[in-house]
Amino acid sequence: MISAWSVADVRAAEEPLLAAGVPLMDRAAFALATQVLADLRARRRSVRGSRVSVLAGAGNNGGDALFAGAVLARRGVAVRAVLTSDRVHDGGLAALRAAGGRVVDLAAAPERVRDVAAEVSRDDVVLDGLVGIGASGALRGRAAELVTALGEGPWVVAVDTPSGIGVDDGTVPGPVLAADRTVTFGAAKPGLLLPPAAHLVGDLTVVDIGLTLTGPPAVRRLEPSDVAGTWPVPGAEDHKYTRGVVGLVAGTATFPGAAVLAASAAVRTGAGMVRYRGPDAVARTVLAARPEVVTAPGRVQSWVIGPGVPPTADDADDGQLDRGRAGLAAARGELAGLSRGPVPAVVDAGGLSFVAESCPPWFVLTPHAGELRTVLRRHGEDVHRADVEAAPLTWARRAHELTGATILLKGAVTVVVGDGVTYAQADAPAWLSTAGAGDVLAGILGTMLAGRSAEVVEDPALAAEVAAGAAVVHGLAAERADPGGPVAALDVAEAVPGTVAELLASRGA
Numbered sequence: 001m002i003s004a005w006s007v008a009d010v011r012a013a014e015e016p017l018l019a020a021g022v023p024l025m026d027r028a029a030f031a032l033a034t035q036v037l038a039d040l041r042a043r044r045r046s047v048r049g050s051r052v053s054v055l056a057g058a059g060n061n062g063g064d065a066l067f068a069g070a071v072l073a074r075r076g077v078a079v080r081a082v083l084t085s086d087r088v089h090d091g092g093l094a095a096l097r098a099a100g101g102r103v104v105d106l107a108a109a110p111e112r113v114r115d116v117a118a119e120v121s122r123d124d125v126v127l128d129g130l131v132g133i134g135a136s137g138a139l140r141g142r143a144a145e146l147v148t149a150l151g152e153g154p155w156v157v158a159v160d161t162p163s164g165i166g167v168d169d170g171t172v173p174g175p176v177l178a179a180d181r182t183v184t185f186g187a188a189k190p191g192l193l194l195p196p197a198a199h200l201v202g203d204l205t206v207v208d209i210g211l212t213l214t215g216p217p218a219v220r221r222l223e224p225s226d227v228a229g230t231w232p233v234p235g236a237e238d239h240k241y242t243r244g245v246v247g248l249v250a251g252t253a254t255f256p257g258a259a260v261l262a263a264s265a266a267v268r269t270g271a272g273m274v275r276y277r278g279p280d281a282v283a284r285t286v287l288a289a290r291p292e293v294v295t296a297p298g299r300v301q302s303w304v305i306g307p308g309v310p311p312t313a314d315d316a317d318d319g320q321l322d323r324g325r326a327g328l329a330a331a332r333g334e335l336a337g338l339s340r341g342p343v344p345a346v347v348d349a350g351g352l353s354f355v356a357e358s359c360p361p362w363f364v365l366t367p368h369a370g371e372l373r374t375v376l377r378r379h380g381e382d383v384h385r386a387d388v389e390a391a392p393l394t395w396a397r398r399a400h401e402l403t404g405a406t407i408l409l410k411g412a413v414t415v416v417v418g419d420g421v422t423y424a425q426a427d428a429p430a431w432l433s434t435a436g437a438g439d440v441l442a443g444i445l446g447t448m449l450a451g452r453s454a455e456v457v458e459d460p461a462l463a464a465e466v467a468a469g470a471a472v473v474h475g476l477a478a479e480r481a482d483p484g485g486p487v488a489a490l491d492v493a494e495a496v497p498g499t500v501a502e503l504l505a506s507r508g509a
């Protein structure tokens with residue numbers, strides 16, 4: 001798992017070490033320079049004669065970059081420092097000069113921004129040390145002008161964070177130089193994992209500078225090994241009911257495909273059984289695709305409610321809203337015939353329109369940004385889809401506060417917010433952005449919740465971990481189904497058994 005701590009937590013961890021005279025900046029700068037040297041070797045084959053620009057702002061972030069520049073200059077790299085503020089880290093600047101680095105002071109020559117940007121763009125590597133965890137708001141002044149003028153040309157290593165991102169919330173309030181690599185110190189920061197800033201981070205390298213971070217991380221990212229470690233493997237004593245039955249309310253005559261996709265994914269993820277609840281015509285289509293599915297009513301260990309179901313009751317809903325409501329009542333433990341006590345539920349697509357005002361944490365709502373906006377508006381928030389896309393963490397947290405449910409907000413980076421925990425998963429290729437991919441996720445998650453049904457109801461934070469795990473499996477299956485080109489949703493469901501097998505094989509490795 002990758003864990004990210006807030007700026008306040010990182011500063012608190014730094015404080016005693018700095019007071020004790022531990023040379024944190026030396027450690028950070030040396031690790032940064034070592035990484036840049038490795039990148040230069042990989043990209044140019046030789047270090048000597050290569051060219052690096054160091055963009056340095058007023059604070060310690062600029063200090064890190066300048067000290068790293070000094071190390072590079074001593075290795076034969078032609079280093080140019082570009083200063084964007086009339087203040088600069090004195091020690092860093094002196095070290096760079098002593099090592100033979102050149103200095104361009106943009107604060108003293110603001111008219112040169114465009115020319116300097118053009119020169120910097122031609123360098124082998126640009127180190128972005130404009131601002132780090134001390135950033136407040138959008139990048140300002142000369143730093144903003146320089147970043148805007150640089151555009152998307154150069155190969156960039158961000159120092160600690162891409163300058164100007166919302167370090168704690170992952171927002172992108174203004175211009176940010178997109179990084180190819182980010183070298184971050186002490187611990188990952190939330191904004192490096194959260195969208196939309198996560199898209200500007202490139203490869204993330206976390207450098208140990210000796211900080212001890214206690215307390216829960218602000219944001220976590222599960223890795224495949226985390227999911228492998230908790231995957232329920234059936235034993236001799238297991239049978240289909242112990243493995244978990246998924247109740248599926250999905251699809252209508254108008255949208256039968258969603259039912260097929262969710263059912264296929266649930267079966268392929270290893271459900272003990274999938275019970276399909278829906279109109280006969282759709283049930284026939286589901287059975288034609290997956291004869292393992294059962295249509296008789298009975299007890300379930302999790303519900304998946306809503307894929308391919310319209311948001312309002314009308315002739316086209318084929319009775320699915322009533323079945324969905326009954327499923328949700330059963331998941332709350334209110335309908336004894338369909339479960340023994342409460343069980344987890346995945347509420348997707350049309351199901352989001354009839355989920356009650358307040359939910360238990362074992363209900364996982366799986367909206368995309370547009371659907372989350374609708375959920376929030378129902379709770380009185382004046383919010384637009386663009387607001388959700390600009391600040392996914394803020395709005396997913398708000399939806400969790402308002403509904404009590406665990407929220408899985410879908411996107412290129414999927415954000416999951418549960419009781420006291422937040423995950424940000426970036427596991428899927430962009431080819432997964434295709435109709436039906438969400439139905440497949442709902443099926444995968446339904447089976448994973450059914451396999452740990454009682455535990456999930458017991459532990460308010462576990463639904464979020466399982467939901468994040470489902471995003472991992474979904475993303476890995478999409479990678480597996482990705483031929484290097486288009487990915488079809490049903491192919492993702494078909495790729496799940498191989499994905500799980502690979503996860504399990506990695507347990508022993």
Ligand SMILES: NC(=O)C1=CN([C@@H]2O[C@H](COP(=O)(O)OP(=O)(O)OC[C@H]3O[C@@H](n4cnc5c(N)ncnc54)[C@H](OP(=O)(O)O)[C@@H]3O)[C@@H](O)[C@H]2O)[C@@H](O)CC1
Nearest residue numbers: 024028058059060061131132133134135136138139140160
């Ligand atoms: N302490 C240590 O030894 C260690 C520190 N470490 C390193 O230090 C970094 C933190 O350093 P820091 O605290 O000096 O803050 P930093 O990120 O450089 O920014 C502050 C400066 O930026 C400016 N500024 C702010 N917002 C701005 C904006 N929007 N647009 C433009 N400018 C803006 C602000 O200016 P002001 O607002 O005062 O005008 C201020 O001068 C951290 O990320 C890590 O790299 C590591 O090496 C570990 C050891």
Ligand SMILES: Nc1ncnc2c1ncn2[C@@H]1O[C@H](COP(=O)(O)OP(=O)(O)O)[C@@H](O)[C@H]1O
Nearest residue numbers: 410411412428429430432433435436437438439
């Ligand atoms: N650019 C992207 N990169 C990776 N995954 C994506 C991207 N865009 C969307 N996804 C994923 O694809 C799925 C789309 O789900 P959804 O929007 O509900 O589609 P549908 O309703 O058609 O099934 C989600 O799991 C989402 O996280």
Ligand SMILES: [K+]
Nearest residue numbers: 128131161163
């Ligand atoms: K930076």
